[in-house]
Amino acid sequence: MVLPFTVVVRTGRSLHDQVVFAATKAVVTGQLSPGDAFPSVRTLSQELGINPNTAQKIVATLIERGLLESRPGVGTVVSSWQPSANPARRALLVADIERLVVDAKQLGIPVSDVIEAIRKAWK
Amino acid sequence: MVLPFTVVVRTGRSLHDQVVFAATKAVVTGQLSPGDAFPSVRTLSQELGINPNTAQKIVATLIERGLLESRPGVGTVVSSWQPSANPARRALLVADIERLVVDAKQLGIPVSDVIEAIRKAWK
DNA sequence: CCATGTGTACTAGTGTAGATAGTACACTCG
DNA sequence: CGAGTGTACTATCTACACTAGTACACATGG
Numbered sequence: 001m002v003l004p005f006t007v008v009v010r011t012g013r014s015l016h017d018q019v020v021f022a023a024t025k026a027v028v029t030g031q032l033s034p035g036d037a038f039p040s041v042r043t044l045s046q047e048l049g050i051n052p053n054t055a056q057k058i059v060a061t062l063i064e065r066g067l068l069e070s071r072p073g074v075g076t077v078v079s080s081w082q083p084s085a086n087p088a089r090r091a092l093l094v095a096d097i098e099r100l101v102v103d104a105k106q107l108g109i110p111v112s113d114v115i116e117a118i119r120k121a122w123k
Numbered sequence: 124m125v126l127p128f129t130v131v132v133r134t135g136r137s138l139h140d141q142v143v144f145a146a147t148k149a150v151v152t153g154q155l156s157p158g159d160a161f162p163s164v165r166t167l168s169q170e171l172g173i174n175p176n177t178a179q180k181i182v183a184t185l186i187e188r189g190l191l192e193s194r195p196g197v198g199t200v201v202s203s204w205q206p207s208a209n210p211a212r213r214a215l216l217v218a219d220i221e222r223l224v225v226d227a228k229q230l231g232i233p234v235s236d237v238i239e240a241i242r243k244a245w246k
Numbered sequence: 247c248c249a250t251g252t253g254t255a256c257t258a259g260t261g262t263a264g265a266t267a268g269t270a271c272a273c274t275c276g
Numbered sequence: 277c278g279a280g281t282g283t284a285c286t287a288t289c290t291a292c293a294c295t296a297g298t299a300c301a302c303a304t305g306g
Contacts (some may be wrong), residue, residue, distance in 0.1 A: 010218060014264060021222060026228045040281060056283075065229070072282050073274035083231020093226055094240065097135060099144060100223065101244040103216055105151045106188070108206020111245050115238050117217065118249045122226040122234050137293060163252060174295045181255075195253050196302035252303075260295070267288075274281075 003039055003047050015050060019058045025117075027067050027078055034080035038068055052069055126162055126170050127155055138173060142181045149199055150190050156202035161191055164199075 005026035007019055026032045039047065044055040059076055060070040065086075069079040104114050128149035146152050149155045162170065167178040182199055185191040188209075192202040227237050 004283060016264075021225065024229055025221075025225045028225055033268085041283090042280080053267085054265060057264095059282085067151055067229070073272080073280085075274095081229075083229065085231060090230055090232070091231065092135075093223070093232070094293065095226060096219070096226075097237070097240050098148075098244050100216070100219055101213070101221070101241060102144065102148045102151055103219075104246070105245075106147055106190070106204075106206065107213055107216065108208060109213070109216070110190075111242065117220050118224060118237060118241070119234065121221050122228075124271085124285085138291075160287060164254090165251080179293075180293095182253085193253065193294085198303095202251060247306105249306090250299100250304085254300085254302100256299075257296105258296080258298105261294100262293085263291090265288100265290080268286090270285080271283085272281100273283100274280090276277105 001043075004036065011012060014062070016054060016058055019044075019048065019050075019055075020061050023058070023062055024065070024067060027081065035077045036079050038062075038076040038078055072088045126167075129172060139177060139181055140185070142167075142171065142173075142178075143184050146181070147188070147190060148187055150204065155201045157201050159201045161185075161199040161201055175236065 005022050008024040010018060013021075023032075023038075032038070038059070041052055041055045041059055044050075044058070045052040048055070058069060063070055063076070066081050066084050067079055068076050070076055095112075100114070104111075128145050133141060136144075141246050146155075146161075153246040155161070161182070164175055164178045164182055167173075167181070168175040171178070182191060182193075186193055186199070188208050189204050190202055193199055204211075223237070
């Protein structure tokens with residue numbers, strides 16, 4: 001079976017976070033539509049070569065964020081998700097932005113480039 | 124002694140990264156000027172309540188990034204730093220931007236808000 | 247000279263989080 | 277009934293951050 005999304009390995013982040021990001025990206029960009037079947041915990045672990053427990057935690061995180069729905073005995077499907085105005089995560093986002101700005105300044109990247117990169121990534 | 128920069132504790136990141144960020148921010152924003160004395164490793168560890176080794180690693184990281192200069196036997200001073208076009212770190216920045224965009228979309232935050240937040244943080 | 251404070255370099259131990267390994271149970275569907 | 281599903285445990289391993297302690301070469305001021 002081929003996974004309906006791709007995982008790009010990046011150093012510095014946990015396996016869990018990387019897969020959660022990849023799946024989130026697929027859902028948010030519409031690559032995965034509401035109602036689509038999400039790979040089972042066991043399929044996920046086999047295809048990615050990770051432990052079933054790790055796969056389970058990934059699915060649990062995605063469910064908690066409202067991106068997936070669980071049908072016990074049946075499987076997991078992509079939820080008809082709503083943008084969740086989670087205050088805690090929003091605060092984290094603001095902190096991430098500040099870190100991004102400081103890093104960009106230190107690297108000599110102008111604001112315009114950063115904004116352009118964001119607009120490009122948004123499409 | 125009072126440190127010439129403030130450290131905001133944030134969960135999910137290592138002590139090392141937090142202090143490096145705080146110091147980088149101080150230098151990049153001009154709060155610390157080239158030639159200014161940077162707290163010694165021992166002062167840093169005392170004021171922050173961290174181990175001298177951790178403080179040493181922090182200083183080493185800042186030196187490696189060209190933000191500080193070492194004067195053995197004398198101390199460490201803020202370097203007349205140049206924006207470093209480090210390709211590896213620039214690639215990380217691009218990856219961070221993509222993650223930021225996906226998170227913002229999932230949280231229902233419009234592009235305009237993100238860009239505004241960046242412009243605001245840039246000042 | 248020398249005492250003090252500095253950067254630097256080790257070795258070692260500790261605690262925590264991520265990931266793995268294995269097992270188990272209730273559920274749904276053909 | 278049987279296969280595949282989600283879910284829930286406990287245990288173990290490993291990597292990393294952090295701590296602890298010691299040591300040495302250097303520069304400066306008294």
